[in-house]
Amino acid sequence: MREQERALTTTHIVNWIKRHQADWLCFYVARKSPSAGYQSLLSLLQRFCHRHGFSRQRPGKNKQSQGALVEVCDKFAVEFHREYRGFGPEAIYNVYETGFHYDMPPKYIWSARGGDAKISTGEKHSLGMTAIFTVRANGDKLQILFVIRGAPGGRIETSELPLFPRGHVYAVQQKALMGNTMWNYYLRTLLANNLSDHSVVLLDNLASHVNDDTYRIVHDELGSQLCPIPPNATSICQPLDVGVMAPFKRYLRDAWLTEEMIDGEDGDDFDTPTAGQKRLAMVKRAIVAWDHVSPVDIRRSFEKALAVPTNTE
Known part of the structure; x- marks a missing residue:
């Protein structure tokens, strides 16, 4: 079945x-x-x-069958190696955007046997942000761009960001989502400052990522090529999605387990940390997890997603 x-x-x-x-x-x-x-x-x-090797999983629906996805991936790999055969691994980039939260609302709770499972208040995702990851096919990792929800020029930007770990890029906007303005900022700053001359940038086919502005910036301003991944095929064609983000999220959970408990303002074990404490903890957690992603993981993910066809004729 x-x-x-x-x-x-x-x-x-x-x-x-x-x-x-x-x-x-x-x-x-x-x-x-x-x-x-x-x-x-x-x-x-x-x-x-x-x-016998089965695990319990939530059912998910593919827009294409697995067989069709494999065909799409094989065709994409053939076209990629034909079109960009002159580019070395140091000039091939993949960009991945993902959101993550400080903690998750409980789906199940432990309750005394015979008691009920009522709680005094519901819990939502307490705080979230977006992170943009960029890698080269040779295994190099670029800085992370963290997009944080807040008022541009406000307290977060002036008081909190200076205390965040150095070596990465932080941006504040009204929503912790990657809109066109923030995406263009990423292209013109973090990517532009790390892009080798005449490179290839692999992107998922989201409209906010692949559009006229992106083509113009990558082609005209950065002097590079934009290669969109086929629609609905990132799970099998996007290197970061294929072999990097799963271990990253594993390392993220490990980082949460080993980080020190954050006391709230009242010092209660169950007291909620402040939003500022959560933001700093999330950033540190993501950086630790990203540091654990190895160049070998990255190179293998490119090799798997863009497997060199045995016959490219």
Whole structure:
């Protein structure tokens, strides 16, 4: 079923057993108490799935089947190597934009057995920001651009940013999202200051990234080439998406586990840190995680996403 990208659930497995192993099922359930048969079978099947290499995941829908995506990726790789065969790995860049939060709202909570799961207030994402990551195919990492929600020229920019770790770029705007203005700022500053002469910039096909302004800036102002990744294919064609962001997010969780607890203004263990404390913690956490991403990870991600075809004729 999974090879055909159809959902496989425990219910499907139970139905298969009922159809093909009914005698075994009757024998198994008969050995259990009336109220424990289902839960016992459920636990048994979950252990069976784990033992045979399956994991529980939320179902997701691809706009294209996996087979179609592979064809798109192969075709894109052929075209890329034909079009940009003269560019070395030091001149091939990939840019990736992602949002992340200080913490996440709970989906499940521990509650005393027999009690209820009510809480006094709901919890939302307490604070978020956007980070722009840039890498070269030779394994080099550029500085991170952090986009922080706030008033330009306000307290965050004047009082907090000077205390942030050096070596990266910070920008404040009304929304922590990458709009056209902030995107053009990124192209003309961070990317322009690190771009080798006559390079190729691989970008996802978002309208906010690939548009007339971006083409003009990259071609005319930066003297480089813009190579859009095929629509709806970043999961398999974008190097940073293929082999870098998964370990980065793993390192991000590890950084959260090992960072010191931040006390709120009242010093209570469960008190909420201030927004400023959260912003600084998020930035430090992301930098630590990014530092752990190795050049080998980056080079392999380019090799996988842009696999050199055996026959490019």
